[in-house]
Amino acid sequence: MRITVNRKAHFNAAHRLFRSDWSDEKNLAVFGKCSNPHYHGHNYELIVSVTGEIDPETGFVMDMKVLKGLIKTEIEDTFDHKNLNEEVLEFKKLNPTAENISVVIWNKLRSKINKTLDLSVTLYETPRNFVSYSGE
Amino acid sequence: MRITVNRKAHFNAAHRLFRSDWSDEKNLAVFGKCSNPHYHGHNYELIVSVTGEIDPETGFVMDMKVLKGLIKTEIEDTFDHKNLNEEVLEFKKLNPTAENISVVIWNKLRSKINKTLDLSVTLYETPRNFVSYSGE
Amino acid sequence: MRITVNRKAHFNAAHRLFRSDWSDEKNLAVFGKCSNPHYHGHNYELIVSVTGEIDPETGFVMDMKVLKGLIKTEIEDTFDHKNLNEEVLEFKKLNPTAENISVVIWNKLRSKINKTLDLSVTLYETPRNFVSYSGE
Amino acid sequence: MRITVNRKAHFNAAHRLFRSDWSDEKNLAVFGKCSNPHYHGHNYELIVSVTGEIDPETGFVMDMKVLKGLIKTEIEDTFDHKNLNEEVLEFKKLNPTAENISVVIWNKLRSKINKTLDLSVTLYETPRNFVSYSGE
Amino acid sequence: MRITVNRKAHFNAAHRLFRSDWSDEKNLAVFGKCSNPHYHGHNYELIVSVTGEIDPETGFVMDMKVLKGLIKTEIEDTFDHKNLNEEVLEFKKLNPTAENISVVIWNKLRSKINKTLDLSVTLYETPRNFVSYSGE
Amino acid sequence: MRITVNRKAHFNAAHRLFRSDWSDEKNLAVFGKCSNPHYHGHNYELIVSVTGEIDPETGFVMDMKVLKGLIKTEIEDTFDHKNLNEEVLEFKKLNPTAENISVVIWNKLRSKINKTLDLSVTLYETPRNFVSYSGE
Numbered sequence A, B, C, D, E, F: 001m002r003i004t005v006n007r008k009a010h011f012n013a014a015h016r017l018f019r020s021d022w023s024d025e026k027n028l029a030v031f032g033k034c035s036n037p038h039y040h041g042h043n044y045e046l047i048v049s050v051t052g053e054i055d056p057e058t059g060f061v062m063d064m065k066v067l068k069g070l071i072k073t074e075i076e077d078t079f080d081h082k083n084l085n086e087e088v089l090e091f092k093k094l095n096p097t098a099e100n101i102s103v104v105i106w107n108k109l110r111s112k113i114n115k116t117l118d119l120s121v122t123l124y125e126t127p128r129n130f131v132s133y134s135g136e
Helices: A024-034 A064-079 A099-110 B025-035 B064-078 B096-109 C024-036 C064-079 C098-110 D024-035 D062-077 D097-111 E024-035 E064-079 E099-111 F025-037 F064-079 F098-110
Strands: A003-013 A038-052 A118-126 A129-133 B002-015 B038-053 B119-128 B131-135 C001-014 C040-053 C119-124 C129-133 D002-013 D040-053 D117-127 D129-133 E001-016 E041-055 E118-126 E129-133 F002-015 F040-053 F120-124 F129-133
Touching: A003 A064, A003 B096, A024 D117, A024 E118, A038 A099, A064 A099, A099 A118, A099 A129, A099 C001, A099 D097, B002 C098, B038 B064, B038 B096, B038 D117, B064 B096, B064 E064, B096 B119, C001 C129, C001 E001, C040 C098, C064 C098, C098 C119, C098 C129, C119 E041, D002 D024, D002 E099, D024 E041, D024 F002, D040 D062, D097 D129, D097 F002, E001 E064, E001 F098, E024 F040, E041 E064, E041 F064, E064 E099, E099 E118, F002 F064, F040 F064, F040 F098, F098 F120
Parallel strands: A038 F040, B038 E041, C040 D040
Antiparallel strands: A003 A038, A003 B131, A003 F040, A038 A118, A038 F002, A118 A129, A129 C001, B002 B038, B002 C129, B002 E041, B038 B119, B038 E001, B119 B131, C001 C040, C001 D040, C040 C119, C040 D002, C119 C129, D002 D040, D002 E129, D040 D117, D117 D129, D129 F002, E001 E041, E001 F129, E041 E118, E118 E129, F002 F040, F040 F120, F120 F129
16 A cells, blocks of 8 residues: 655755856857756745655654655755755766756655655746656 | 646645654654654645546546535544644554555545546645555 | 646637437437537647757747647648638537647647657536546 | 735736727727737736634634635636626626726725735736726 | 735635633634634734825835835734634633634734824635725 | 726746845845855746726726736837846845845836826736736
8 A cells, every 4th residue: 555745845046057168158059048057046836756655753744844854964054045056966967857866866756765665846937847756 | 659647636634643652752762853742734735646547538538527516525624723643543553644644635535536547646745745556 | 858848728618519420319319418519618728848958049948929820820820710620620520529639739730849848738528527637 | 913815816808998989990099909900819817815813713814715715706706708898797888908808807806805915916917017906 | 195015915814713611612602613612713814005196206105115014024924824712821711713803913903003104904714705905 | 886807927037145345255145045146047937916996988997908018028028038137137246035026027017007097016926926017
């Protein structure tokens, strides 16, 4: 009997879509206004989903207080009010598309969550654009 | 060709996270402020999802008017404006975590919906905490 | 490593639930007020979801600008501010239930999206009623 | 000490922007695709706001159960799943713009609510277009 | 040149509509299922709105970090995960309707915010019921 | 008989709270993480509200197609996917707080909208922080 618990969080960040091995012209041709060298930004909304058995002792799949804390220390403290390209190590050489940000978030959380639990993340870049990744 | 139809509903209820076989101190240590003996409460938002073939006669997987009625009689009439711990039979001995409430709701609906149809439920305890269960 | 990208769109349309081979009386008996011969309407909200590998060149599963354009030319231009029964070819003989509209939308998009990518659509008829279809 | 209580409701309807004393060509020139002779439709979301003193007996400005019932009998029963142009008396000769619908709703409710209470209505035609009217 | 800044917060609480000087029967007759002696509860969403001149030094009407902190210490710490009737002093003898809760919140915040600034509060008891109070 | 019509729009931008006549240290002391020299960003949601008489000819206070176009040319084209501090003229010497951005938007729109109509703007910096300005 497996069930999924979900926790919502958010962070505000600047970014640009950009490959440092391409010229600004090529970045502009491929990424359009998202490659603006002066950056733009988003209110990212994040849903972290953890799937597993209900612990009969507590009635929890995972203590939400623990999950909330983990999202804060692993993701919000590193990403919130930051420039993703300039200030987040993982994006020094990786283009911070919503897809790549999701994979980075998933990897950071995966290492901290019990291996008996499945993990997936959904990241809203805007209310109209969002991505989901479950490590498959 | 399988398709999923979803119907949203809601109920407002009081609860506390609590095991009657534990002391209030142990309940507090494990469940924090959620174990407040005076209760707290939520606007629960429920999504019921039913998956199956489209009936070529009607173009429906399941008549939404029927599903809406079923959610009313099986769930809203029993849970809305109630104290889950005190007034809902299933939680007399079961801790009303979002996980356990979802399983109870799923079981109540499962027995009333045609076995050719798959069922899953998503329960928002708050806009930031929610769970999904599909009986697997 | 597969990831899903999602794009939200919307269109406003009139429809009625109706089979032309049934009498208005039978339509009313089965479909209730949704069969009103004078039509009613909805703000349909559509989520198109595309699943595939991240292109290491761009960091995209699919360029969202392309997906947004495809939704506009294939769906919005055909459905927005239209009477689905009267003006959308596919519903001349098909009852425009949310289920059937989803299948039509999925088919129209499927033929325009690279076969290496999976496709699913979610269609909100109202904030309380929605359907999902992934071609399975 | 005046306070405002607000109640949300909704109805789904078809309409077209149209003046019967104009040609379809002129309607099209002025109202664009909103004048489609085959109609289109919306999920209208309505907020009814009532302002007055708190009754010290009950702690209510107005009993929400009463207000909810009034919205049902006066507005939902008349507008829901209807074609506003064809089936709602007030729009036989009045163009059903969001502005005019709001005034009609306000007038219908105003006559049923105690004159010591102020009334305003907000009508969402779509999540992106809405109007407010308070009878001033 | 006056401008309004708004901050959203939330708390989850149990309550019942109830006058201790009335019998349970009379409470039931007037307040319906909201008077359930076992309580029910809500996810209250609160918007605090402060109006004043923009400080030319900072570009702020009021520092949002300060307002957020004030809402936490004055409102969330007192109301969140509480039984309003049993555990919040102001409701020992005052019926915790949304109207009365709003007035209590307004009074608690008013004494902590600079008198040159206007204050109003909006309290969502559910997504469908909400009240606004500005001390007038 | 005055009525208000409202139109929602959005733009994504980077900014930092910053006075160029202060040191980075002083900016940090006053504005906290919002003064990050590498910038952060937001999905700004904008509501533009126009109040006036209903034109009896059209049933409109103002043609929403015109208002939508005006918001696009005056606001979205200038602000969307931009760094407000670096690329928007008005913020070369003005701190881009939500308050100041609202005043700038209001001024830009005010000059383009008929003087018989009142104008106000509401700007969401995040779903939890927003400001309103009506030129008073």
